[in-house]
Amino acid sequence: NAGVTQTPKFQVLKTGQSMTLQCAQDMNHEYMSWYRQDPGMGLRLIHYSVGAGITDQGEVPNGYNVSRSTTEDFPLRLLSAAPSQTSVYFCASSKQGAYYEQYFGPGTRLTVT
């Protein structure tokens, strides 16, 4: 199993550009989530999904969209990038009901200039 994969690993955007961060898992996990990690701020939840077709907002959802059309994929869309979105983004997945045991991807480092 590849586990949780994320692409790209690094990305530089200009203010106002849009892009999609890809996340896929091959463990048949129902639950998937997106976090951003900033220095001194820990891991903050952006959006999460408890299954295909169901998404919900986390702590910091503004400026981001998600969709969950399949169990395997959970892309994160930046609508109009801002310097405040410069961060490291992690995707994670877990079995339904085992939210404490999340499997994280390797992360995407995003810089917005």
Add this chain to the structure above:
Amino acid sequence: GENVEQHPSTLSVQEGDSAVIKCTYSDSASNYFPWYKQELGKGPQLIIDIRSNVGEKKDQRIAVTLNKTAKHFSLHITETQPEDSAVYFCAATNTPLVFGKGTRLSVIA
């Protein structure tokens, strides 16, 4: 919603000494308390967790304790080694998982 506070933010110990990281939570409905370790350039990885009906759990050099009345839980690492150097996160969950801000542990050889 749940709020998790974690202390200290940085911790340096000599190799072989013990390290303790403490967390508090706010939501009495939270029932799982996992700990994650993040090595440089990688995503966090679950190292141990404790359920709300358990007071203590050990796994080799790592132990976690939970005080439900006081709403705090701790990670204890004994006989620290250089490979223990990493960022450690506590978390609490009812749903979804809420993380503390992390502790950067440095083990000095």
